[in-house]
Amino acid sequence: MARLTLNALGKTFGTTTAVAAFSLDVKDGELVCLLGPSGSGKSTLLRMVGGFETPTSGEVLIDGEVVTRTPPERRPTAMVFQSHALWTHMNVFGNIAFGLRIRRLPKAEIASRVGRVLALVGLEGYGKRQTNQLSGGQQQRVAIARALVLEPKILLLDEPFASLDQHLRERLREEVRDIQHRLGITTLFVTHGQDEALSLADRIVVLKEGRAEQVGAPAEVYRSPATPFVAGFIGSMNRLPGSVEAGRFRHGALELPLEGVPDGPAELAVRPEHLVVRAAPGGGAASLRRLTDYGTHRIIDLETSEGARLKAQVADGADLPQGPGLQLEPTAWAVFRNDQVIARSPA
Ligand SMILES: Nc1ncnc2c1ncn2[C@@H]1O[C@H](COP(=O)(O)OP(=O)(O)O)[C@@H](O)[C@H]1O
Ligand SMILES: [Mg+2]
DSSP: OOEEEEEEEEEETTTTEEEEEEEEOOTTTTTEEOOTTSSSSSSHHHHHHHHOOOOOOEEEEEEEOOOTEEEEGGEEEEEEOOOOOTTSSHHHHHHHHHHHHHTTTOHHHHHHHHHHHHHHHOOTOOOOBBBGGGOHHHHHHHHHHHHTTTOOOOEEEEEEETSSSSHHHHHHHHHOOOOOOOOHOEEEEESOHHHHHHHOOEEEEEETTEEEEEEEOHHHHSOOOOSSSHHHHHSOOEEEEEETTEEEEEEEEEEEEOOOOSSEEOOOOOOOOEEEEEEOTTSSSEEEEEEEEEEEEEEEEEEEEEEEEEEEEEEETTSOOOOOOEEEEEEOOOOEEETTEEOOOOO
16 A cells, blocks of 8 residues: 655656646545546556656655656556557466566465466466467456556556457456455556546546646546536536526526626536426427437437537436427536636535
């Protein structure tokens, strides 16, 4: 277990700023997900923590000790890379034992440690297998075992399941969460998948262009996105342009009271599951375009009188009239102006 502190960590490549003055405290045993689109600096950040990239500015501390310029093999960290490439000229045992052989551990200890991590990742008895005799999911487990066998204080995972199909990804995700809990190992997990971050993380860091847009627990980031970018990136979100006039947000016939907000342009963000749709005899704010039944839930596509498209989750939907006769009632929402939240629905 270890505490990780990043102090104004920065990395530039020529004129590209990959990571900009990034600060974060990761608690003992905490699992933090770095979530962001491709190119947002996730890998660069992780590589600086692991010692594979030298920061241009700032520092990395582990348990209060500065390791910014310590080489990877002398840090208490282990990394599972985005392309996990196992060594094909070694069997599973050889792949996992490699790091311990370099550290010149006695043979018997190597054997017992490899045996333990194989059991931990559910590959008991697979030591003699060649890596090309393994499925994609098994190879991924070996890559994780290879990191865990070093008994790192901090585990770094860079999109470890990106190449696997949905079902396998979900299963391995649960296994990693399980192992991480049992070992109490401080973990940084990089992903560009919001589902993965929401289901795995104690806290999520949403990255955009090398900066943290928001840091918070999954529920917090989901329910109270701090910026329009976070609102759009996590979960499904409707965004309606409009304006605030005399204490009310307006988008066509859709209105919301907003106390103490100055007049001006604004954007309403509301999730499909937080939009109640009712028939409004005599005309409303929107019309029904289409109903899609996903089995587990139903989604309707709407168009407002202002021409904006949006989605709402409905229990039934069959009762809704065709034509411009729908009333919209957001039950949880945020209003943004200039990339900042200016109002939020009461909790
Ligand atoms: N070795 C490098 N040389 C030049 N530019 C790089 C290098 N590594 C990363 N970058 C740039 O830094 C930015 C962040 O990249 P990266 O950390 O790989 O993002 P992510 O992992 O979120 O996709 C990108 O613009 C990328 O092109
Ligand atoms: Mg990456």
